[in-house]
Amino acid sequence: MTTVPYEETRVPVTGGRLTVLRWPAHETGAPVVVALHGITANALSWGRVARALAGRVTLVAPDLRGRAASAGLPGPYGIAAHADDVAAVAGSLGQGRVVLAGHSMGAFVAALAAVRHPERFGPLLLVDGGVGFPAPTGLSPDALLSAVIGPAMDRLSMTFADRAAYRSFWQAHPAFAGSWSPEVEAYIQRDLTGEEPVLRSTCRIEAVRADGTGLFAPDVLSAVRNLPVPATLLWAERGLMDEPQGLYDESRLRAAALPAEAVRTVRIADVNHYTVLTGDRGAQEIAHRLLAAAR
Template sequence: MTPTGTTPAAVSAGPEPLSFEELRVPVPGGDLAVLRWPASVPRAPTVLALHGITANGLSWGAVARHLAGRATLLAPDLRGRAGSSGLPGPYGIDAHADDVAVVAEALAPERPVLAGHSMGAFTAALASVRHPERFGPLLLVDGGVGFPAPTHLSPDELMTAVIGPAMDRLSMTFQDRTAYREFWQAHPSFADRWTPETEAYIQRDLVGTEPVMRSSCRLEAVRTDGIGLFDEDVLAAVRSLPVPATLLWAERGLMDEPQGLYDPGRLAAAALDGTGVTPLPAPDTNHYTVLTGESGAALVADLLLKSAGVESA
């Protein structure tokens, strides 16, 4: 478990990414890549943070900057993505949950705060239930609370309904890194919100050589994980948490549309009373910028520090 990398160069205006270490943690089938932003103060807490279904650990880069060294942040590339793309199956939310427990044992044995965005939030909830001795409080960022799947849809139809555009990207090729940047900059959720941290995050995903480059995400992993989000155990995890949790929900959706994944009506229907989950809105954010945007990342960092018992600045 030694450092093997630093942040790639960024080219856009905005905050510069912080340097990080890339560690390798042995898990079943090989090594999991884990990004680490170390704390700069003594006796600082540790946060273990999980990314979304087609993302990677650098999606937490803006949060790392806002933590400002007051906590160590660990962000793995989950099995089948970026630095962990070579790991074989079996995939699925339960496999990720068990991998995360191994990371906690190796790098954060004193029950870190556990956070997750989107699919990572469902993984965090299940990991907390399956391995309650490993983790402290939870922060679920625009995910973790689900709804039963429509019974008339096939698994492929479910995937199309939930993450169709993201799945399409995994089959695309790009001439070079500039083409990949331009593809993402055209995404409505990132319009006018591009930063060097966003650049570093999306470029970590790109593999291959010019003129045939592609996403590092393994299609089999993404498909298995997406279908797994509707598994009964995954949906039930948020109702069996052994620790308190905050659900930070974005006001807008995956394509920056007005309807987000959650709203007061949907949260009321989810009946979270008695679960220990406290919903909290993140104003003026969408599904992506609740994590990567300035206001979203600052709010996430503040909530992580409060969960760890650290007074925010």
């Protein structure tokens, strides 16, 4: 099985051009969905969802500033910068308001983008992100990021002898055990840059630091409570390391006191923080929700 073909374009943004992947719909005039990846990910993390959508919508996913083919874009970084970049992407499509989706950090970007640019976006789909909690006190920025995203932060300072070594690194990750696919392979390989035997992640560590600490900014934390459009939060039952406790659960969401009339929450069983997007079960559920929102 091969991955679904996509087109690669570039959109003018502050400081340069943002790289954007586009999986076109089979029919002219089909709805458009813009989809945002997580803090150390890239646009191809949405590849399994593209397969599940099966050409029924046009799916547009940028490499966010400081990652993959957009790694060369300069700062300033941060959630607000991404939100403005995404508004530029939406504006370039000539479609009016589009459905906006985001996974993990991308969900926080989506919520803030909807608040900052209400004329650009329709319904939101937040995937295991977008609802924050107060930051732990007494931690340095790097310690805070390691506490939140763990090995994903550690890998940014690692090098790999070849692409097979990088594959082995990810296949040993508990979240991907038994859930490898051509889409996951393409996604993780898009992250690499350099020459053998010194390959490394494309993610700029200064961008990840700025974005990670920015997740706890008041305007970012409050965005999900101030949305001008309806949103659905799909939350994964399991966590970043496939542990039983996910980022969210019923008690945490009750404590978050989300506006029930604006944000619907839906638990996705038997998935973790990664496979809610990259696995078959999660991707099918996301595709179903996106199609409903696009209609």
